[in-house]
Amino acid sequence: LSILLRAAWNRTTVLLEDGFEAERVAERLAEGDATLVSLVPTMLGRVLDAREGGRFHGRLRAVLLGGAAAPAALLSRCREQEVPVARTWGMTEAGSQVATAAPGDHAPGLPPLPLATVTAPEGVLTIDGPLVGEGTLRTGDRGWIDDVGRVHVEGRRDQIIISGGENLDGAAIEGALRAHPDVAEVCVVAMPDAEWGQRPGA
Numbered sequence: 001l002s003i004l005l006r007a008a009w010n011r012t013t014v015l016l017e018d019g020f021e022a023e024r025v026a027e028r029l030a031e032g033d034a035t036l037v038s039l040v041p042t043m044l045g046r047v048l049d050a051r052e053g054g055r056f057h058g059r060l061r062a063v064l065l066g067g068a069a070a071p072a073a074l075l076s077r078c079r080e081q082e083v084p085v086a087r088t089w090g091m092t093e094a095g096s097q098v099a100t101a102a103p104g105d106h107a108p109g110l111p112p113l114p115l116a117t118v119t120a121p122e123g124v125l126t127i128d129g130p131l132v133g134e135g136t137l138r139t140g141d142r143g144w145i146d147d148v149g150r151v152h153v154e155g156r157r158d159q160i161i162i163s164g165g166e167n168l169d170g171a172a173i174e175g176a177l178r179a180h181p182d183v184a185e186v187c188v189v190a191m192p193d194a195e196w197g198q199r200p201g202a
Contacts, residue, residue: 002096003038012036022046032057040067040165041074041197044085048077055081062086062103066096067165068197069153075106089153091139094131099151109150118151120144125151159188164196173200 007014015034017024026047028034037060039047044065063078066088078085084103089110090096099110099118112118117128120143127137142154156162159170170188177186191201 022050026050026056029056029060030054032059035059035061036064037062038064038066041065041070042068042164042195044078044083045074045195048074048081048083051081053081056083060084064088064097064100066090068162069155071194071197073194079106089141089151091137091141093137094127098127098131107150109146109152111150118145124157125153155190161188161190161198161200163193163198163200168200170200173202177202 004014015028020043022043025034025037025039025043029037029047030051044063061084063083063085065085070085070087075085075087077083086100086103086105087110088097088100090098090100094116097113098116099112101107101110113131115130119126119128123142123144125139125141125143127139128135140157140160142157144152144154146152159174161168161170170190173188174186177183177188186202188200188202190198193199
């Protein structure tokens, strides 16, 4: 929904696809049909694989990359293939997008959007401003703000594991495993994964 609203606000056209197919997205970006696209890291990795090292059309203005932390290897591929990645962080409760780097800006951290004030009391990121209405939104993401005001996200404070842009509840996974008669104790943690960013490990 945020993409549709953003497109209406900016008077741009939305290309609707029936599901995600990496080959189709890569084709549209290579042909210049799409000039902006919003993807999670796993999706972008698959789109790059579909191009097999080929370049996208010069009309591609930005790949908004969010939903999960972007692996360093993926960002390196984007630099090599001149993919204009705009890393972003946000949450649904704040209009999806809170802090975003310009395409090609690979410096550490992300600058907050003008409509957001991000702070990190006790190491937990909070958001104030029109994006969240009245009051302060405590995000549950751990992080900090550097000397120039860029937001650094260090992961979740709770048991949410973000895998390929999907939020997985570690506590719910623990509950399902604990229900098995052969399981006496269980602990679920986030494990680094080259394709998904994170995956649950029990």
